[in-house]
Amino acid sequence: xxxxxxxxxxxxxxVDDDEQANKICALLEALGYEAIRDVTPMPPKSxxxxxxxxxxxxxxxxxxxxxxxxxxxxxxxxxxxxDDSGASKATxxxxxxxxxxxxxxxxxxxxxxxxxxxxxxxSHHRDDESADGTFVEPLEKKSVAEFGDKDYD
Amino acid sequence: xxxxxxxxxxxxVAHLETTRQAAKMRVEDVLESExxxxxxxHSRLKKPESLVRKFRTKRYEDPWHDxxxxxxxxxxxxxxxxxxxxxxxxxxxxxxxxxxTIDKTENIGSKEFGYRSFHIVAELPKNLSQExxxxxxxxxxxxxxxxxxxxxxxxxxxxxxxxxxxxxPDIVRRFSAISGTLEILEREFVELRESLWKLVSRHKExxxxxxxxxxxxxxxxxxxxxxxxxxxxxxxxxxNQEIDSWLxxxxxxxxxxxxxxxxxxxxxxxxxxxxSQEYKDSVVQYALEVGAETQNEISHRTMVQIAALTVEPxxxxxxxxxxxDEKVLKVMxxxxxxxxxxxxxx
Numbered sequence: 001x002x003x004x005x006x007x008x009x010x011x012x013x014x015v016d017d018d019e020q021a022n023k024i025c026a027l028l029e030a031l032g033y034e035a036i037r038d039v040t041p042m043p044p045k046s047x048x049x050x051x052x053x054x055x056x057x058x059x060x061x062x063x064x065x066x067x068x069x070x071x072x073x074x075x076x077x078x079x080x081x082x083d084d085s086g087a088s089k090a091t092x093x094x095x096x097x098x099x100x101x102x103x104x105x106x107x108x109x110x111x112x113x114x115x116x117x118x119x120x121x122x123s124h125h126r127d128d129e130s131a132d133g134t135f136v137e138p139l140e141k142k143s144v145a146e147f148g149d150k151d152y153d
Numbered sequence: 154x155x156x157x158x159x160x161x162x163x164x165x166v167a168h169l170e171t172t173r174q175a176a177k178m179r180v181e182d183v184l185e186s187e188x189x190x191x192x193x194x195h196s197r198l199k200k201p202e203s204l205v206r207k208f209r210t211k212r213y214e215d216p217w218h219d220x221x222x223x224x225x226x227x228x229x230x231x232x233x234x235x236x237x238x239x240x241x242x243x244x245x246x247x248x249x250x251x252x253x254t255i256d257k258t259e260n261i262g263s264k265e266f267g268y269r270s271f272h273i274v275a276e277l278p279k280n281l282s283q284e285x286x287x288x289x290x291x292x293x294x295x296x297x298x299x300x301x302x303x304x305x306x307x308x309x310x311x312x313x314x315x316x317x318x319x320x321x322p323d324i325v326r327r328f329s330a331i332s333g334t335l336e337i338l339e340r341e342f343v344e345l346r347e348s349l350w351k352l353v354s355r356h357k358e359x360x361x362x363x364x365x366x367x368x369x370x371x372x373x374x375x376x377x378x379x380x381x382x383x384x385x386x387x388x389x390x391x392x393n394q395e396i397d398s399w400l401x402x403x404x405x406x407x408x409x410x411x412x413x414x415x416x417x418x419x420x421x422x423x424x425x426x427x428x429s430q431e432y433k434d435s436v437v438q439y440a441l442e443v444g445a446e447t448q449n450e451i452s453h454r455t456m457v458q459i460a461a462l463t464v465e466p467x468x469x470x471x472x473x474x475x476x477x478d479e480k481v482l483k484v485m486x487x488x489x490x491x492x493x494x495x496x497x498x499x
Contacts (some may be wrong), residue, residue, distance in 0.1 A: 089400060
């Protein structure tokens with residue numbers, strides 16, 4: 001399955017193992033193709049891990065930056081990351097600044113878009129509820145929970 | 154109509170979840186660049202059950218378009234005065250609907266009290282990827298902004314008044330009284346926050362008058378001393394990336410810990426590090442590295458980091474978290490010339 005886009009041919013492939021996927025990507029890219037791994041069958045957490053890995057390779061992110069990127073794409077805020085890791089909010093902000101500079105974007109939203117572009121899903125799975133390559137567990141408990149407020153629940 | 158709506162809701166849940174995440178990020182992206190202390194940003198997808206309730210009371214031509222809070226983001230801030238700043242920034246930077254947006258405080262008269270909560274109906278992030286598509290017609294999401302105190306009040310009021318279905322005027326009145334008290338507390342919190350900066354100003358005057366300091370540094374003293382030492386940076390910790398003023402103290406405190414580890418605990422001892430040749434060489438190297446024209450472009454943060462590392466290289470591992478600027482590491486880990494080599498060079 002290959003389709004032409006932006007002069008580079010996009011090749012979609014599906015494989016379970018991250019390491020194998022890595023090799024396939026490296027090979028396809030060396031041959032001048034754009035490699036897109038189909039993540040449809042994977043659970044959101046594995047999709048996220050893969051997208052972070054791909055972004056990190058492309059943008060030469062450090063390990064720490066990679067870790068923070070993963071948390072950001074999973075929907076966590078700077079303060080939450082700071083509180084958990086014992087770092088200061090300013091430190092996380094600095095890391096974010098570096099991540100933005102390396103990935104060439106300036107917002108989280110754009111990072112999410114990049115990450116979603118890097119993972120693919122097949123269109124014939126469209127009726128499947130989790131077919132958009134999302135990194136969020138569908139119907140995640142907290143996000144849909146009753147929030148104790150008449151204007152918000 | 155209703156069934157059709159719930160069918161498409163069910164079919165798009167994954168896309169809605171991803172879009173909810175993007176909407177939350179969109180809000181965070183705006184607030185990130187503002188000097189605002191955020192307590193929490195929460196987001197949720199409206200539950201089918203609460204949508205059913207909506208359908209029971211109202212008719213919708215096009216529910217996806219007309220129900221603007223299917224995706225909701227709630228921003229809770231520490232300080233009341235930041236609520237206005239946040240609302241202004243969000244309205245300025247995001248597309249929003251004038252028709253749907255309500256300011257709940259507009260309805261509060263001078264003799265009434267009520268919680269301050271702002272609702273902005275903003276444009277939804279769309280076309281996140283080829284696969285992520287929200288139902289046609291869906292254009293907006295809702296942002297609520299309030300302070301921690303207002304949030305607490307609203308949560309408890311919701312439990313006791315709204316959910317219980319009680320109509321007792323006495324209980325409603327007592328809730329109003331609490332909200333009046335909260336107004337006073339909000340103001341006091343803002344004033345306490347500002348008083349930290351008054352402390353900094355006082356220390357600044359002190360240091361500029363006598364040009365020395367034997368007192369043990371605390372974060373207010375460090376910020377003051379640094380802004381006297383390199384006065385071009387008004388916020389105290391500016392530089393190649395502006396650090397929000399509310400982050401200054403936390404930042405200063407962490408750097409103070411590193412300085413303390415290096416045995417630098419007073420302005421006098423920090424100044425003597427700044428005067429050393431080794432420190433000066435490193436700063437010149439750093440300026441070359443970042444292409445800074447003058448040393449005035451180097452942030453206080455960087456200066457303190459270089460000073461601490463000059464005295465005690467072990468800080469690099471002990472306080473690894475501070476060093477987010479790879480160039481500082483590069484400069485401080487450069488091979489040092491021995492005095493003999495330096496002689497040869499000149």
